[in-house]
Amino acid sequence: MSNGETMDNTHQDELKMLLKEELPNTEAIDVARLLGAHSLRNQRGVDAATRNLSVHVQAARLRVSWTRTQTVVGLVAASCAAIAMFVILSSYSVEQVTPLTPTIAANHIRPTIEVPPMVSTIGKAQTSSVRHTHTTRSFSDVNAIIVAAQEDQIVGTIANAASTVETWTISESDIDIILGDQNDGL
Amino acid sequence: MRRPRCATLKFEQDTVTGMALILETDSEILEAYRAGQQDRALTAFVRSHQRFVYSVAFRQLSHVEDSQDAAQEVFLRASQKLGEFKGESTLQTWLYRITINVCLNMRRKRRFLSFFSIGEGEGERDVAAKQHATDSHAQQSEFDAFFNSVLETVPPKQRETFCMRYYDELLYEEISAITGTSEGALKANYHWAVKKIAAAIRTSEYYEQWRDNG
Numbered sequence: 001m002s003n004g005e006t007m008d009n010t011h012q013d014e015l016k017m018l019l020k021e022e023l024p025n026t027e028a029i030d031v032a033r034l035l036g037a038h039s040l041r042n043q044r045g046v047d048a049a050t051r052n053l054s055v056h057v058q059a060a061r062l063r064v065s066w067t068r069t070q071t072v073v074g075l076v077a078a079s080c081a082a083i084a085m086f087v088i089l090s091s092y093s094v095e096q097v098t099p100l101t102p103t104i105a106a107n108h109i110r111p112t113i114e115v116p117p118m119v120s121t122i123g124k125a126q127t128s129s130v131r132h133t134h135t136t137r138s139f140s141d142v143n144a145i146i147v148a149a150q151e152d153q154i155v156g157t158i159a160n161a162a163s164t165v166e167t168w169t170i171s172e173s174d175i176d177i178i179l180g181d182q183n184d185g186l
Numbered sequence: 187m188r189r190p191r192c193a194t195l196k197f198e199q200d201t202v203t204g205m206a207l208i209l210e211t212d213s214e215i216l217e218a219y220r221a222g223q224q225d226r227a228l229t230a231f232v233r234s235h236q237r238f239v240y241s242v243a244f245r246q247l248s249h250v251e252d253s254q255d256a257a258q259e260v261f262l263r264a265s266q267k268l269g270e271f272k273g274e275s276t277l278q279t280w281l282y283r284i285t286i287n288v289c290l291n292m293r294r295k296r297r298f299l300s301f302f303s304i305g306e307g308e309g310e311r312d313v314a315a316k317q318h319a320t321d322s323h324a325q326q327s328e329f330d331a332f333f334n335s336v337l338e339t340v341p342p343k344q345r346e347t348f349c350m351r352y353y354d355e356l357l358y359e360e361i362s363a364i365t366g367t368s369e370g371a372l373k374a375n376y377h378w379a380v381k382k383i384a385a386a387i388r389t390s391e392y393y394e395q396w397r398d399n400g
Contacts (some may be wrong), residue, residue, distance in 0.1 A: 011355050018380040023388060030397070031387055035352075038333055042353060043237070049250055050240045050257065054232035057261040058225065063263065 012036060191197035204334050210234070212277045219268055231268065231277070232261050238278060238354055245349055256292055260285045275363060278356075282364045336386040340379050347372050348379035377396065 015035060019028035207232035209215045219227035236257060243256040249269075261282055271280065339343055350361045358369040364370070385395050 011352060015352065015380065018377060019384050022381050022384040025213070027211065027386075027388065031384060031393075034329060034396070035333075038330055039353060041330060046237050046240055046244075049244075049254055050236040053236045053240070053254070053257055053261070054229045057232050057259050057265065060258055060262050061228070061265055064266075144220075 196287075214273060215277075216268070216273070228261075228265050228268070231264070234280065236261075239281055241349070241354055242282060242285045243289055245346070246286070247292060250294075255262070255286065256288050256400050261290050263288070269369055277310070279364045280361065307350075328394070332390065333387075333393050336383055336390075339386065340382050344375045344379040347375035348383070356366060 012032065016032045017027060019031050022028070023031060209218055215227050215231045215234070219229070239260050240253055240257045243260070244253040246252070247253050247256060253379060264281060267357060268290050278329070336347075340348065346365070347361060347367075350356045350364070351358070356364075361368045361372050362366070367375075
């Protein structure tokens with residue numbers, strides 16, 4: 001496109017020639033002049049509208065470039081953050097929870113042992129309650145307890161027996177009485 | 187066409203880079219762009235083609251601000267792909283195609299927005315656009331408005347040929363490269379367009395008044 005002021009004459013000549021085919025000579029020249037003036041005004045309008053276009057394009061280009069850079073930086077930052085989180089989280093050693101295993105093997109479980117009633121009822125309550133709580137004791141312990149309990153029982157029986165024994169003091173009169181009665185009775 | 191503004195300077199070369207100081211031709215612009223002088227090359231590129239791009243956009247959109255936006259978008263897209271331009275066609279042909287695509291997109295977008303009544307309606311916008319165009323091109327006279335209305339009556343192909351030939355002052359060869367129409371068909375289109383315009387002008391009241399006023 002040329003400047004309005006330097007319009008290509010070939011275009012004007014061509015237009016005039018075409019107009020002369022359609023219109024009388026003078027009219028053709030008038031119309032060509034009108035069109036020429038119109039073309040100049042049109043070109044001035046275009047010049048005015050595109051005055052700072054190159055500046056706007058450069059600014060828009062920078063804006064687009066900056067936006068693209070921001071997007072790329074944002075994506076990279078987000079990716080780095082995600083990777084960092086993954087690394088941090090994976091570096092924490094989470095204790096593996098092993099399935100619960102019985103602390104006592106099945107063959108080691110022993111049946112509940114009935115403490116003999118004598119053991120539980122005779123003797124000190126404290127001893128009795130202690131005995132009841134130790135249900136996991138082995139047979140040897142229980143036997144020992146039983147033996148101890150029996151010994152306690154024996155000792156207790158003896159003690160009871162001993163406590164019931166009274167010492168009798170027999171006087172002569174009593175003997176006389178006993179004997180007299182016996183004699184009288186004889 | 188884009189003649190050198192200063193013929194004496196055109197052939198001066200930068201002593202360091204060996205490139206032209208003033209980028210006039212497409213090859214000089216492309217050479218400078220590929221040599222890393224992107225800002226300089228783009229400025230020259232926009233300046234040498236801005237009238238053409240804006241004119242094409244304005245003929246498509248009939249709205250000054252939309253045409254400016256379209257022209258900016260065209261150059262933005264072109265600048266992103268300028269380095270990949272293979273030179274199979276001229277830059278002007280390439281820009282013409284981009285401009286048509288951008289304008290089609292803008293018209294589509296405008297229609298879409300008007301469908302949902304966002305912004306001005308299509309009809310309102312056209313009226314406003316024409317009014318705005320008339321106001322903006324401040325130096326337009328009554329004849330310009332009348333002539334634009336005459337142009338509207340000319341079939342699109344003939345109108346486009348007339349505009350490219352008369353306003354943009356392109357050669358038939360260049361118009362043929364842009365539109366893909368043969369030069370003979372373009373000449374015929376131009377002839378028919380001029381004939382219709384001349385008849386419309388001659389029979390108009392405006393022409394009689396103009397003649398009476400001398």
